[in-house]
Amino acid sequence: MSVLEENPDSPLKKRPPRWSDIWLKKTKPLKHVVFAMQLQSLASKDLKSQTLIPHFANIDRTLLLSDELLLKILSKLPLSQRNPNSLVCKRWLYLQGRLVRSLKILDWNFLVSGRLITRFPNLAHVDLLNGCLFSPRNSGILLTHRMVSMQMRYGNCSNWELLEENLLPVEVVDGGLQALANGCPNLRRLVVINASELGLLTLAEECLTLQELELHKCNDNVLRGIAACENLQILKLVGNVDGLYCSLVSDVGLTILAQGCKRLVRLELSGCEGSFDGIKAIGQCCLMLEELTICDHRMEDGWLAALSYCENLKTLRLLSCKRIDLDPGPDEYLGFCPSLERLHLQKCQLRSKKSVRALFRVCEAVREVVVLDCWGLDNDMFTFASVCRRVKFLSLEGCSLLTTEGLEAMVLSWLDLETLVVVSCKNIKESDISPALATLFCNLKELRWRPDAKSLLSSSLMGTGMGKKGGKFFKRT
Incomplete structure (x- = not known):
């Protein structure tokens, strides 16, 4: 009998193999599965332990x-x-x-639903112009104007019909103004179209800090509501726009405006009608008015004489005016603006000698004259500016009829001239510059001289040595 047989409890005795041992020995992929299950169980235990201790890396x-x-x-x-x-x-x-202070509204429902006030409670500047227009989103036709941009369903109608069709009703616009006034009592600037007197009255009662207002499609009745804005300082009225809409602003509305908004500092009248009486009322009542802009006006003859009542006016701008004043009246009734410092003319037609002469007569105290892309300003018209003897800054751009002789006659008479800008005036030639004019150029504090493309080229190449013969640059070695 062997030793193993005599002692069955001996550790040297081999244990008979089990079926699971034989199966795992011959199946290697199953070992990987078991190992993955073990790792998953360990991970679940770690997760339970992490729930008891907070993970500070994930805290906000x-x-x-x-x-x-x-x-x-x-x-x-x-x-x-x-x-x-x-x-x-x-x-x-x-x-x-x-943090948002300024916003342009494109969806009117966003305003009337109250989401605007909830999302932006501290708004100070709101533009409702494009929001007052309903246009299809899937249209492939886009109408673009200098003030609005909108999509249209079809293109066989006029701009007037298209705007009237897609413009929100007055009642809807007034409802939006009421919602805006209730939610934004600190409103300071507003742009709106097609509002009524009631809507603006609500706005004036709730928004006492309103200082700037831009109103499109305005008329005399609407100005009754604007007159209630006692703290209004900046105002832009758009009455009639060619090809887009038509509204009437006359002396009645200007008088109502003048009596209500006495703290105006800047006023812009675009497409407005009126006459001497309306401008006179503004000058007498709005004593703080410093800047007046008149764009594409429809005013009656004789309105220029009313500018003399604007005693504190410092800046006068005329934009896109087809005429200035065809019958301004005699000189003794014109007067002048004693505090006027700046006269800006842009895209105006200066074809009437009476108009141009009266304009410079009223503005004889100016120190800055800017003429940009105005038609009809030739040597004879420019001589009327000789009454403005305090000019220090002169800018001429796009004055194609003005010549070097006409420019020289004027600038030599202005002894206080310090800055001269001449751009895109094709009849002003460098070859016609006299010694007196050249001396004046040397005494100026600032000179921008680009009357044509040739002068621009020569000035840009000045000091570089370019434009000379090539022997300086191509020498043989």
Whole structure:
């Protein structure tokens, strides 16, 4: 008998093989499966242990900051990061909305539903112009004007019919103004179209800090509501726009405006009618008026004489006026603006000698004269500016009829001239410059001289040595 047989409890005795041992020994893929199951069980145990101890790396540490402190931090970031920051969380979205001060509304439902006030509670500047227009989104036709841009269903109608068809009714616009006034009592600037007297009255009662208003499609009745805005300082009225819409602003409306808005500092009248009486009322009542802009006016003859009542007027701008004043009246009734410093003429037709002469007579105290792309300004017309003896700044651009002789006759008479700008005046030639004019150029503080393309080329090449013979640059070695 062997030793193993005598001692059955000996450790040297081999255990008979089990079926599971034989199976696992011959199946290697099954070992990987078992190992993966073991790892998954270990991971579940670690997860249960992590729930008992918080993981500080996943905590939002900005929750420790108050809204006021976080607002100060977000306000220091550049404007380009506002939209990405609002996507971080709901709190940051709300705080970013509180930082927005200016907004252009494109969807009217966003205003009347109250979402605008909830999303942006601190708005100060609101533009409702494009929001007041309903246009199909899937249209392939786009109508673009200098003021509005909208899509249209078909192109076989006039702009007037298209605007009337897609413009929101007056009642709807007034409802939106009421919702805006109730939610934004600190509103300072507003742009709106097709509003009525009642809508503007509501706005004036609720928004006491309203300082700037731009009103399109305005008429005399609407101006009754504007007159209630006692703190209004900047006002733009758009009455008639050729090819788009037609509204009447006459002396009646200008008088109502003058009696109500006595704190006006800047006034722009675009496409408005009126006469001497309306401008006189503005000059007598609006004593703080410093800047007056008249664009494409329909005023009656004789209105220029009323400018003398604007005693504190410093800037007068005439834009896109087809005529100035065909019958301004005698000189003794014209008067002049004693405080006027700047006269800007842009895209105006200066074809009437009476108009141009009366205009410079009223503006004889100016120190800055700017003429940009005006038709009809030749040597004879420009001589009427000789009454303006205090001119220090003169800018001429796009005056194709003016010659060097006409320019020289005027600038030599202005002893206080310091700055001269001449751009795109093709009849002003460098070859016609006299020694007296050249001496004047040397005494100026600033000179921009580009009357034509040739002078622009010569001035740009000045000092570089280019334009000379090539022997200087191509020498043989």
